[in-house]
Amino acid sequence: MPRRTATLLTSTLLLIGLLCAGLLIHVPYGEMSPGPTVNTLGRHDGEPVLTIDGHETYDAAGHLNMTTVRVTGVDYRMNLLEAVGGWLADDRSVVPYDTLYPQDVSADEVEEQNAEEFSASQESAKVAALEEIGYDVPTQTIVGAVLEDSPAQGRLHAGDAILAVDGTPISEPAEVAEQVTAHEPGETVVFTVVPADVAEAAHDAGEQASDADARDVEITTEAADDDQRAVVGIQAGVTHTFPFDIDIKLADVGGPSAGLMFSLGLVDVLTEGDLTGGEFVAGTGTIDDEGTVGPIGGVSMKIIAARDAGATYFLTPSDNCATAAENRPDGLTLVEVDTLQDALDALADIRGDRAGDLPLCSAG
Template identity: 75%
Template sequence: MPRRTATLLTSTLLLIGLLCAAVLVRVPYAEMSPGPTVNTLGEHDGEPVLNISGEETFESSGHLNMTTVRVTGVNYRMNLLEAVSGWLSDDSAVVPYESIYPEDLSADQVQEQNAEEFTASQESAKVAALEELGYDVGSQTIVAAVAEDSPAEGELHAGDAIVAVDGEEIGEPGEVADLVTGREAGDDVVFTVVPAEQAQAAIEAGDELPAETEEVTVSTVAAPDDQRAIVGITAGVSHSFPFEIEIELADVGGPSAGLMFALGLIDRLTEDDLTGGAFVAGTGTIDTEGTVGPIGGVSQKTIAARDAGAEFFLTPEENCSVAADDVPGGLTLVRVGTLDDALDALADIRAGDTDDLPACEAP
């Protein structure tokens, strides 16, 4: 066999071997890519995203799109060839697998956590939007969760409204932890509660909690990490709204749509069209006070927004430097730190005064 032919054959076989190895070798990475966007003012799968009953609503001509990131599945392991392809792609990001799927959580736990964060973001968005519009929103501290095999198991239940701890009235969840951890391990703590069923009925109806309460005594134990006194519950907040609001959006998890849900609700509940017909997309967590927080995958979300047709992208200020490092053509990034910032920006967009919008700046 001629030397040139032998060399070519050897090189070809080596290349085939390397390609096979690249396909077979699994690497500890996951890929993030632009996901679908959904107009919170419109419909998704034939159903309105925002369902409001018991209050007048108004139609809108523009877009307030929430954005998502598509990630490789929890049970999927990328091969080396896919990882290299993702690294070379302008649209995707290859990140350590553990940064998306922590080792200490199962696939079911990751899914449950994402669902809980999504539900919490909806609740915060409702509160922030309605309070911005001047509606009264009721709140009550409740037992959000009871740890398995803890002293509280079987004594307190998720959904119980906590009225007092050792006779001291409770105004917010943090006060529960302060009062319990202020005891010595082994002490008894008396919880004054309204049972979950009655509390939930009152909260859903927008009524005050019933006067009839129960006293539940729970013995504290020492926390394994720092020996502080605990009973094994997590306190949370349940809100009552002046009318019914349902957010319908399946197959989405995490808290990053909170800002856009809040803006969508404000738009639907006010006669003025917030966008003035413009196509605005965005992202960001939101708390009940209207503070906008950072999210993951902002670069993929800006690409998704641009591809959907967005002109403006509301960007959490803590994500601005990353987002501004590579802005998709035709998209204007607008820096927001609060719900009021977003509303001010929309007012400028609506009026056509876009030259002075607060811009994201690259590092």
């Protein structure tokens, strides 16, 4: 066999071997890619994203799109060739598998956590939007969860409204821990609570649970596993009493990152005028009851999704600005925001044709 032919055959066999190895060798990585975007002012799967009952609403033009990231499934095992392809691609991001699915958390637990974060983000979006337009949204501290085999198990129940601890009125969840940890392990704490079913009925009627339905529950504290703090084994949460019904429908989405865009969508449909002036604005960011915007994951994929959908402006949490600016697609203006008010101010500049006044993201 001529040397040239032998060399060519050897190289071909080596390449085939490397390709086969690349397909067979699995690596501990997953992939993130741009996901779908949804206009919070519009419809999704045939239903309005925002439904209001009990308050006048206004038609809103333009787009206020929330953005998502698509991730590989928990059972997906990436091979070496796919990882290399992802590393070289501009519209995909290869990340350690444990980043998406931590080893000590099951897939069901990840899904449940995402659903809980999404639900909490909807509540905070409603509160921030309503308070922005002048409503007062009362809150009440509740038992969010009872830990298994804890002193509180069977004594307190998820949804119970906590009115007082040791006779001290409770106005926010952090105060529950303050009162409990003031004790030594083995001491008794007295919770004044309204049972969950009674508290829920009051909430559905637009009211808060009252002293008339309260009862005292005595619980003996124990020491926390990590130190000697006194604990009873509950997680305190909060429920809000809204002045009218607001329903946010968006299936197959989890996590807290749509909070800002939900708030903006609500402000837009509950007030006259168009926040966007007809422009296509997308964005991301968590939001709390006070309207503070927080950072999210996967921003480099979300800005690609936004631009592909047609957005020309992207509202970006300040902590994500540097990463977003380094990966900014052509034609997309990245606007830095820290609060709901920042976002509203930016939208005023956009619809007022004052793009030069916008606070823009810059690379680190």
